[in-house]
Amino acid sequence: MSSEKWKIILCPLGSWGDVHPFVWLGKLLVRRGYDVTALVAEPFEPAMQHVGVKTVRMMSAEDFEAFTRHPDLWHPRKAFEVVANSVLQVCLSTIDAIRENVVPEKTLIISGAIAFGARIFAEAEHIPHITIQLQPTSFISAKKPSLMAAGLECVE
Numbered sequence: 001m002s003s004e005k006w007k008i009i010l011c012p013l014g015s016w017g018d019v020h021p022f023v024w025l026g027k028l029l030v031r032r033g034y035d036v037t038a039l040v041a042e043p044f045e046p047a048m049q050h051v052g053v054k055t056v057r058m059m060s061a062e063d064f065e066a067f068t069r070h071p072d073l074w075h076p077r078k079a080f081e082v083v084a085n086s087v088l089q090v091c092l093s094t095i096d097a098i099r100e101n102v103v104p105e106k107t108l109i110i111s112g113a114i115a116f117g118a119r120i121f122a123e124a125e126h127i128p129h130i131t132i133q134l135q136p137t138s139f140i141s142a143k144k145p146s147l148m149a150a151g152l153e154c155v156e
Contacts, residue, residue, distance in 0.1 A: 007103040010038040010053070011094060011111035011118040015068065018112050018134050019044045025110065025132075027051035039097050039118075056097045058090075083114075091117035102127065 008029050012022035022038060029036045030052040038048045041059040048055050059067075067086070072078035094117025098109065102125070109129045111118035122129030133139070 005106055006034055007101070007107045008034045008036045009098055009101055009107060009109045009118075010036065011098070011109060011115040012038065012040065012044075013090065013094075013112050013115045014134075016044075018114075019047070021132070021134060022110075022112075023047045023051055023053075026053035029053075037101050039094060056101065058093060058097060087116060091120060094118055095121045 010022050010026055012019045019040060023044075026036050026038055026048055035054075036052070037054040037056060038044075039056045039058050040048055041064040042057050042061040043064055045055045045057065067073070070082055073082045094115060098118060098121045101107075107127055109118050109122050109127055111129065111131060113131055113133045113135060119129060119131065121127065
């Protein structure tokens with residue numbers, strides 16, 4: 001795969017813990033000569049741009065701050081509803097942003113596991129896609145369950 005011919009679209013959704021590994025990946029891909037664009041919230045643009053990755057703003061700094069400050073986002077039982085309520089809008093804007101940046105038959109999409117819009121677009125348009133799982137709580141194990149699950153039965 002010749003690096004000059006392929007466009008890489010990175011779709012990390014989430015906080016710094018989700019985005020930072022994509023900054024490293026973007027830096028590596030740019031160094032190898034790929035045309036890399038990342039779909040990110042405004043607070044993450046400088047880090048991506050610093051390593052040579054082009055950015056598409058998916059959310060303003062104010063909207064990102066409001067979302068991350070939502071009191072229920074950090075509640076063990078209520079957080080899922082907060083995230084789920086934002087999924088449709090995020091999916092639609094992700095699909096639109098990818099559509100505007102894709103190079104037919106020469107694009108690879110790399111996204112975080114919660115970037116559902118990237119996966120939907122990739123499947124619908126037959127674009128190669130890689131999912132990177134960065135949330136340890138999503139790994140299911142009967143022998144070593146996630147620490148986040150401990151004590152949830154006591155939370156009100």
